[in-house]
Amino acid sequence: MHRACHKIYHSISVNCIICSYSILKSFHFEFRVEINMVFAYASGFGRFLGNCFISYVCTYGFICYGYAVLFPATVKAMGWARGDASIAQTVRALLAVFMSPVVAYVVIRWGVRKSMLFVGILMSVGLVLIGTVMNDLWMWSLLWGIVVGTSFAFVGPVPLQTVATYWFNRYKGTALGIIFTGSVSGGGVAIPSTPGS
Numbered sequence: 001m002h003r004a005c006h007k008i009y010h011s012i013s014v015n016c017i018i019c020s021y022s023i024l025k026s027f028h029f030e031f032r033v034e035i036n037m038v039f040a041y042a043s044g045f046g047r048f049l050g051n052c053f054i055s056y057v058c059t060y061g062f063i064c065y066g067y068a069v070l071f072p073a074t075v076k077a078m079g080w081a082r083g084d085a086s087i088a089q090t091v092r093a094l095l096a097v098f099m100s101p102v103v104a105y106v107v108i109r110w111g112v113r114k115s116m117l118f119v120g121i122l123m124s125v126g127l128v129l130i131g132t133v134m135n136d137l138w139m140w141s142l143l144w145g146i147v148v149g150t151s152f153a154f155v156g157p158v159p160l161q162t163v164a165t166y167w168f169n170r171y172k173g174t175a176l177g178i179i180f181t182g183s184v185s186g187g188g189v190a191i192p193s194t195p196g197s
Contacts, residue, residue: 048167049175049178049179052160052163052164052178052179052182053178053179053181053182053185054182055116055155055160055182056160056179056180056181056182056183056185056186057182057183057185057186057189058186059120059123059152059155059156059186060155060156060182060183060186060187061182061183061184061185061186061187061188061189061190062186062187062189062190063148063152064152064183064187065183065184065186065187065188065190066186066187066190067089069190071085071086071089074140078135078137078140080137080140084137085137085140087141087145088140088141088143088144088145089144089145090145091141091145091146091149092144092145092146092148092149092152093149094149095145095146095149095150095152095153096149096152096153096156097153099149099150099153099154100153100158102153103115103153103154103156103158103159104158104162106154107158107159107162112159112160112162112163115154115159116154116155116159118154119150119151119154119155120151120155122147122150122151123147123148123151123152123155125147126143126144126147126148126151127148129143129147130143130144130148157180160176160179161176164176164179
């Protein structure tokens with residue numbers, strides 16, 4: 001694969017590792033928390049919102065919006081037909097949608113922190129493998145379509161909406177708005193910083 005594509009996938013995998021670490025540090029409480037002190041309220045919830053925001057920047061921003069630059073560079077570097085290589089993106093999108101009931105079950109069963117941490121690591125491994133060992137179309141379809149697609153479902157709206165709903169009694173809409181702004185903010189950073197954009 002072309003050196004620029006290696007750098008792209010490695011930088012995205014580093015972002016996923018950062019995201020996994022921030023999730024590990026953030027989600028200490030997974031159910032409704034009532035905090036009376038103003039300082040504890042501001043610092044705890046601010047850190048929580050910041051980590052959720054970073055999660056969306058790293059995953060949705062860099063992977064979803066960055067794909068507009070990643071895909072043409074990858075296809076060109078590998079010499080694939082766009083239609084054949086697009087199958088992986090279709091599989092990724094379908095998995096992200098149809099995995100939602102499974103995600104909800106896992107989040108209820110094991111909690112947001114454990115599930116998002118595991119899947120953040122899985123996504124990082126998939127992206128590192130794309131950047132290092134991928135050289136065939138079937139590997140692209142497997143890694144981007146299935147591994148990243150499954151991971152993408154677990155770091156999306158279902159777990160973050162769940163945890164935001166438990167954390168906030170008031171201002172849920174504001175909290176979700178701040179969290180979901182991370183995807184667009186990440187796209188605004190990812191696209192110009194990607195080589196070849």
